[in-house]
Amino acid sequence: MSVVVALPDGRYALSGAGAEHVTPGPPFTSRVAYAAAHVVADPLADNVPGAAAAPDWDATLAFRTHLWSHGFGVAEAMDTAQRGAALDYPCARELIRRSADRARAVGGAICAGVATDHLPPGPATLPAIRAAYARQLSDVQEAGAVPVVMCSRHLAAAARGADDYLSLYGRLLDEEADTPVVLHWLGPAFDPQLAGYWGSEDPQRAADALVALIAARPGRVDGVKLSLLDRGFEVALRRRLPDGVRLYTGDDLNYPDLIRGDDHGHSDALLGVLAAIAPPAAAALRALDTGDTGRYARILSPTVALARHLFRAPTWHYKTGIVFWAWLAGHQSHCTMLGGARSARSPRHLGTLLRLADAAGTLPDAELAAHRARAFFTTVGVDQP
Template sequence: MSAAPLRLPTPGGGLSAFTPRPAPPPPAAPAAPPRSRVAYAAAHVAADPLAGNAIGAPARLDWDATLAFRHHLWDLGLGVADAMDTAQRGMGLDWPATAELIRRSGAEAAARGAALACGAGTDHLPAGAPATLESVITGYAEQLETVEAAGAVPVLMASRHLAAVARGPEDYAKVYGRLLEQVRGPVILHWLGTAFDPALAGYWGHADPADAVPAVAELIAAHADRVAGIKVSLLDADLEVRLRRRLPAGVRLFTGDDFNYPDLVLGDAEGHSDALLGIFAAIAPAAAAALRALDSGDTDRYRALMAPTVPLARHVFAAPTYHYKTGIAFLAWLNGHQPGFTMVGGLHSARDVVHLAETLRLADAAGVLTDPDTAVRRMRRLLEVAGVAP
């Protein structure tokens, strides 16, 4: 049975007809991880629809839906990057809920031998309170303990507290150097640009990210045995490639560039990026199939599968980029991975209905609507609540 046509709002203030394409064939699951690339999808969290989850309120999660979504990603052969900015770190997900998420995801990953990386940061420290380098190191260490105890690979997330207190590259080298000396095993570093978090301006001690590349490369080289890789989310493909070419052998660059990921993951004669991407959570079936094509050397099929996802990614991550989480949760709801389109901190209201309508159109064009009937039925209800006659 095909989905009934729908009229979707347009940026010009009108309505246009929308009929989704037939559902793509379901992928075989569970699938093995890709062989040629390491790939993590950064997963969002599903809010408990029976809890308040208002702005500033403690986060309350729908644990069944949240953990089921992680199994969905693992079933496709992707690793899961959890408790990161996609999961609303610093935007509604408080540390008690984050710690519980890390523990629960760790247990689920261990039970099936799946790949899991989790963010460790300093967001549990008091906001606005004066920080010192020592308090930042202690804060990181506390969260690192939680991640390592869960059996996950730690991701040392960029710290707003460190950005506020550091006075130059030497302060970053001191903090990260101390942390890397005490970790139990290799970690992933995280370079998050101001498009994702304006509070991180000047990270690594340089106003221009290009000027920070040598310092970051030197830090990694000095601790190469403790660094599995670095996730770079700057939306600057050229800068990412420059850093990638300076990394020591065995240290991976995980692209977090949700605009340019197909070319960065494909790479060139001098190397490639691996993936740790929020958009992979939204396009997981297509991304997993594309990586399998890359495993077999079929770059034409890889490009054919990835190319239609790029307009969707650029729309979901459009400015203000830090509200991309709304699009990720919206697509999870359309595809039946959570019962309601609600987010902790009320963040589901961060994108308007015209933006969400275009998200639906582009998801259909990308072939990532796994159940078009459900997607149309849910979108129709959302439009009715918004006062749009669909």
Template sequence: MIIDLPTGPYEVVSSGGYSPGPAPVSRRLFAAAHVVADPLGDNSPGSPAVVDWDATLAYRNHLWSHGFGVAEAMDTAQRGMGLDWAATQELIRRTGANAAGPFACGAGTDQLAPGTHSVDAVIQAYLEQIAVIEETGGQVILMASRALVAAASGPDDYHRVYGHLLSQTSKPVILHWLGPMFDPLLAGYWGSPDLDVATDVFLEIIKSHASAVDGVKISLLDASREVAMRRRLPAGVRCYTGDDFHYPELILGDSHGHSDALLGIFDAIAPAAAAAVRALDASDIASYNSIFAPTVPLSRHIFGPPTYYYKTGIVFLAWLAGHQSHFKMVGGLESARSVPHLIMLFKLADAAGLLPDPELAVHRMRAFLEVST
């Protein structure tokens, strides 16, 4: 099948994608899921999010069908970039009520109004969100807080906040370190712009409360730093890679251990990623590597700078793959990537075998180009 792109004729090679299968067992895998906007709602920038709940929950069922846990209400769902706290609460509750597999949910402080708040206010905001999640039976993911960056005077305030929160949760949580490439307002997290100092503070908090920590999600896009940190974690604390550039090698691991995964790119590549890890379950490393290999250029493209706009590529691919009927986003974020960027995404998704209905994908790509060029 040939499609005429502005870059010239292109032959589509996808032949149908991957079928659902049993959950992988050698690694614990979460896919951070996006939300589907209501295309007829007012989702302009700054407006309260209007979500298509049926399509949003259907996408979670897609992820569960491939054996993933769903990481709900994370930055992939546009927390802080279009998804307000009122919509986030409803998202968490609906996912909990309709769960067909494991799920964990992001707790943050984004209900606080912009501006400076006290450390105590930050703690109370976290506790409010933790309560919503625990009511649903979901596992808590303690997300990094912009408000805490603004309120904290140094590492001691991070010890105070996280120490209090970890003494209050009912079951072990996942701690999330989201780097400034994903959110510039999180620069200096853990009380220092020096990553070595910040790492030491992070590990001190984990070691002081290890029984309350299931694992840590590292989103710094630095494989060597993740491996070094992984080797310093207390026994029983998992490392969930959040590295959308180096995930195959980090999940595979080495003689000292491996990373589990909680990734935004898994939203886009779930069928291939599940097949790869099932190959790993069978000790078929060659198949593991060959399945994952073409997904890496796609992921690096989707998460290219400015990285925080990766959500646009995630949703565009979900539309091309037939998981939603439109390419609209809360906060109007469908405009955040250029036409050339999305054309390249189409080609890379095709090369990775992630267009399950190639004819539909070509039809939609043609329609997109007709109104965009």
């Protein structure tokens, strides 16, 4: 079978390099790594803008099993799963429950997002926001997942300064959290409505509030998931965290250096891009486990161009590329998305994605990927060989 595909900018022959990294393995020993997973939509359901989310549960859980098989933990019901967009909270709660059950069955690690997205859009009082967080925190704890307390659009709109964040989060951690949580700081590149989170437009002043919150509650916070896409700021914050509190990088552009670290420490990982590069990333992390930083860098280096393309502005549309890749890679039978989000990236963008995914070794079956790519690009008017 031919592996040549006509793309919007010319023909391309897939290399088949993805067949190299297919061996599953146990979790890593030197780093904690969670891959944020997408939701596979039911292609025959009414997954259109404004409709309630309708997942293909079997395919969704199969993808998580794939991630666990390569040693990753799964970060569930976060922004990669279209949380705060097309994934409504009733569906997110069911997703967390099902994924946590599957995690127990296969011995996999799982964390899950806690937010306030079941509140109606628009203004909310601080007591209502705290109660919303408490409800979702209870749901995640009952499911048995590590809670990731996500940023709240409601809180970003209602808070009048750092004291409101410190009071609300402090009571949540002191009164509602049964186990250590991960705090999530998602920057405006991912969600413009979260600008000024932690009480200031100045990231350094915002970091002061976050560090004060953590320092006042030893043992309550497992780590911080930082998604500001600023390598230098992440390193500086990592060095300010109390001993035993992890920095989980959410920097999908600079992850190789941040995970490798320096003489002062390293970042662990909670990344959307890990789902799309799981087999080669697993091989790289196992090299890091043995101290082979050269092999680690050689494996991860080709994935960076793919990651930067997936997460190019507008960054929040990266989920469309993740789903398109998952279809090419054989993890699902279609590229339909919740909320009709498939149209958020252009055919030219997706053609470049195919080239970069192949070069990064993330397409395990070149013939399947070529077959599906030809079908897709035919529908947008690109004649195939």
